[in-house]
Amino acid sequence: MVNKIVKKSLLITFSALMTYGLFAAPSKRDVDRYVYTKYSNATSGGSQAEWGALNCHDPKIFQDDDGTYYVYSTDAAIGGAGQKGIQIRKSTDLVHWECLPRSATQKKWDKAWLQWLGYNAVTASTWAPTVIKQNGLYYMFHGIITDVRSAGYPDAAITLAIASSAEGPFYPAALAASKDEVIAEALNKIGVEYSQSNLVRYTYYDRSFDFDAPESVTEFDCYNTGAYDTHNKMEADINSFSYGFGCIDPEFVADVATGKNMIYEIGGRKCYALTYGSWKGGIALMYVDALSLKSVSPDGQEMNAPADSKDGAFGICIAGGYGAAYEGAQVIYNSDTGYYYIFVSMGGLENEYRVGVGRSKTLDGPYFDAGGKTMYLDPMIASRYHEFGSKIMGGEELKGEFGWRCPGGQSIMRSKDGKILFACHSRTNFKPGYFFFLQIRQMFFTQDGWPVLNHNEYYEDDDFTEKLAPLSPADLAGTYNAVLTVRSSKIEHYTPYGEGSVADVHIDDAVPTPSQELTLNEDGSIGGKTYSGSWKLMEDGYTVELLLKDAKGAEIGTFKGYALSAVDWAIKNPVARKVISFTSIDSEKTGEYFWGNKKNK
Numbered sequence: 001m002v003n004k005i006v007k008k009s010l011l012i013t014f015s016a017l018m019t020y021g022l023f024a025a026p027s028k029r030d031v032d033r034y035v036y037t038k039y040s041n042a043t044s045g046g047s048q049a050e051w052g053a054l055n056c057h058d059p060k061i062f063q064d065d066d067g068t069y070y071v072y073s074t075d076a077a078i079g080g081a082g083q084k085g086i087q088i089r090k091s092t093d094l095v096h097w098e099c100l101p102r103s104a105t106q107k108k109w110d111k112a113w114l115q116w117l118g119y120n121a122v123t124a125s126t127w128a129p130t131v132i133k134q135n136g137l138y139y140m141f142h143g144i145i146t147d148v149r150s151a152g153y154p155d156a157a158i159t160l161a162i163a164s165s166a167e168g169p170f171y172p173a174a175l176a177a178s179k180d181e182v183i184a185e186a187l188n189k190i191g192v193e194y195s196q197s198n199l200v201r202y203t204y205y206d207r208s209f210d211f212d213a214p215e216s217v218t219e220f221d222c223y224n225t226g227a228y229d230t231h232n233k234m235e236a237d238i239n240s241f242s243y244g245f246g247c248i249d250p251e252f253v254a255d256v257a258t259g260k261n262m263i264y265e266i267g268g269r270k271c272y273a274l275t276y277g278s279w280k281g282g283i284a285l286m287y288v289d290a291l292s293l294k295s296v297s298p299d300g301q302e303m304n305a306p307a308d309s310k311d312g313a314f315g316i317c318i319a320g321g322y323g324a325a326y327e328g329a330q331v332i333y334n335s336d337t338g339y340y341y342i343f344v345s346m347g348g349l350e351n352e353y354r355v356g357v358g359r360s361k362t363l364d365g366p367y368f369d370a371g372g373k374t375m376y377l378d379p380m381i382a383s384r385y386h387e388f389g390s391k392i393m394g395g396e397e398l399k400g401e402f403g404w405r406c407p408g409g410q411s412i413m414r415s416k417d418g419k420i421l422f423a424c425h426s427r428t429n430f431k432p433g434y435f436f437f438l439q440i441r442q443m444f445f446t447q448d449g450w451p452v453l454n455h456n457e458y459y460e461d462d463d464f465t466e467k468l469a470p471l472s473p474a475d476l477a478g479t480y481n482a483v484l485t486v487r488s489s490k491i492e493h494y495t496p497y498g499e500g501s502v503a504d505v506h507i508d509d510a511v512p513t514p515s516q517e518l519t520l521n522e523d524g525s526i527g528g529k530t531y532s533g534s535w536k537l538m539e540d541g542y543t544v545e546l547l548l549k550d551a552k553g554a555e556i557g558t559f560k561g562y563a564l565s566a567v568d569w570a571i572k573n574p575v576a577r578k579v580i581s582f583t584s585i586d587s588e589k590t591g592e593y594f595w596g597n598k599k600n601k
Contacts, residue, residue: 036574048082049101056438058128058409061423064166072129078434086126094440094458104168128249136186138163140170141250156247157201172197192292200314202247246278249328257335259414267300278327284315318365319375322382328409337449342367345408351496351503352510353406356389371591384489386506390591391485395512398481401570403429403512429497452561452583455595459567468564470541477522481515482596557586559594568597576600
């Protein structure tokens with residue numbers, strides 16, 4: 001799996017947050033000050049309760065019944081500081097985030113905790129959670145990565161934890177009823193018991209640790225197993241397509257038009273679809289019982305005890321494969337467009353991470369990006385995986401502003417008031433690479449059914465809420481800093497910002513794409529040194545279309561999307577943050593995204 005260990009030893013203090021408090025209704029001045037200081041004041045020192053948006057990795061965004069937003073994330077932190085066991089942040093406005101001082105498990109992540117889950121390993125880290133609420137309880141699937149690679153020890157697992165509060169404590173499913181009376185009463189009411197807590201395990205079996213292993217076992221073998229049967233069934237040799245599904249990044253399939261999890265009937269049983277996996281065998285699609293969340297085989301049999309894995313019981317590959325570095329996947333459905341969409345984080349975590357997207361009419365694919373390229377890779381193209389998946393979020397930098405790199409670990413949800421939110425972590429171009437932050441953006445779908453992001457972080461205050469609303473052609477006319485995404489498999493030596501070592505990276509994802517200047521003229525033409533073409537604003541006042549050409553007049557593509565008022569968090573001048581922004585995609589030719597912010601005079 002991609003290395004997610006952060007080695008440096010720095011923390012953060014957000015002086016602006018401490019100045020006016022997190023959950024008081026912030027004034028416009030306070031919000032402006034926080035936006036201005038979120039990155040510029042990120043410094044060493046402080047406790048977990050002071051982190052705010054810093055140290056957030058693989059965020060899962062969730063909204064509780066009272067409207068409060070929560071983000072649950074991997075227990076990564078600069079220098080390994082803070083508590084193990086899934087960080088929790090909360091917010092009422094999607095702008096300010098309070099990091100709770102205690103982890104979701106609210107227990108030291110030690111040998112005793114692991115033994116609750118049936119592990120013999122000494123230490124572990126918790127990764128990439130997802131949370132849903134039903135039956136009056138909070139259910140969390142998350143990954144566990146151990147530090148032991150020997151016979152009988154799993155490298156990774158996805159396990160279920162349950163809580164009676166969004167802020168925890170979360171307990172392993174098999175122990176939850178004995179630890180919390182509210183949980184016990186709710187589970188008794190629905191008639192569900194848990195004999196163990198794991199959904200699926202991944203084992204990397206090294207024969208050199210087990211001299212008594214059968215001759216049929218190769219030197220390195222991979223397994224995906226259920227329950228406690230660690231060496232249940234050998235999936236395949238390390239070099240094959242079925243090189244196991246990495247047990248990380250679980251996520252439910254939900255409809256972003258309704259905010260509800262999708263229901264599927266498997267063998268007469270109501271089930272949720274769940275994705276997980278990483279760069280080993282690809283992204284897996286499997287099913288769990290919609291009431292108990294226990295794994296379900298393709299014939300509808302609930303698997304709650306050691307059992308032989310039936311074909312497909314632990315998932316079928318729907319994207320990636322053959323070692324392509326896809327992970328952090330989420331599949332969403334949009335009943336308004338009639339498509340399923342798969343979002344994947346890809347590449348080296350610390351130097352070339354980015355998010356790609358493709359869509360399909362069916363849950364199990366095939367998924368294609370907006371340029372018609374497959375997301376399901378075979379041995380001939382797997383090494384070129386950076387070319388696939390339209391680049392909805394990547395490293396980018398507007399001229400003269402703070403810039404971002406390595407965005408990923410994305411999470412998408414529909415809020416109770418109808419916003420579609422896209423959460424991710426990002427590193428920066430202006431601080432060392434071991435600083436990583438939570439970012440929230442709003443997502444929209446074009447009339448052609450493709451997702452686009454407002455590339456500015458979400459903002460609201462007492463008199464501004466980010467939304468699509470009518471603008472005039474005069475509002476849009478002006479000079480913009482704009483980014484056209486680029487994808488390739490070209491590898492070069494590169495030293496990321498703030499890092500001391502040179503790495504071989506996919507250069508078009510490792511180096512943030514710099515903006516180019518263009519002008520949207522009032523007569524509908526596009527001017528500038530780099531681009532030409534034409535643009536138009538539709539009757540609704542926010543749908544835009546840009547016929548983009550290069551400076552010599554050669555057509556690049558037709559980009560469709562939206563224009564809106566936004567707040568540019570990356571502007572270094574704290575006074576001029578309100579901007580007009582456009583976001584668009586070419587789904588007819590290149591499959592690339594094109595977005596920009598209007599320059600304030």
